[in-house]
Amino acid sequence: MMISYENHAGLFQFRAASIILNQNKILMQRAEVNDRWFIPGGRVEFGETAEQTIEREMLEEFGVQIVEKKLVWVLENYIEFPNKRIHEIGMYFVVKIQEGHPILRREGEFLGIEDGFVHRWVELDALDEIQIVPEFVVPELRSLDLTGGIKHVINRAVRNYSIT
Structure with missing residues (x-):
């Protein structure tokens, strides 16, 4: 059961995501039904750690x-x-995956194993050319410091389109 709860006030969820960098590119994902890109991941299952979630999601x-x-x-x-x-x-x-895995050589938009999503490697210098959500991702990727500790990010956004 995913850690997700919805009531009259809105939706609460717990999510984990994998930042995969390869040759100055990042792997991004979007739902087939829209054009907003995000870092691959998913909702954490009850009793599962965030680390277990990203391992499961990548598989x-x-x-x-x-x-x-x-x-x-x-x-x-x-x-x-x-x-x-x-x-x-x-x-x-930030994760490293198996060296030589075919996903590291993919070009353009491509489908993965799970239905409903499209993927693509995006040059770090070209992040402004696509719509990426949440909004904090692009500036934080540009200042990503792998030698430092964990950064706490608070993101507040108002979006003018409806979701289901």
């Missing part, structure tokens, strides 16, 4: 194992849509 979405991981951001994400409010806690890890 489910790409069939790849994580060989190294480092927690870099803890996110408090507050999003207001015209039809819904979301309060999300997120844990973002």
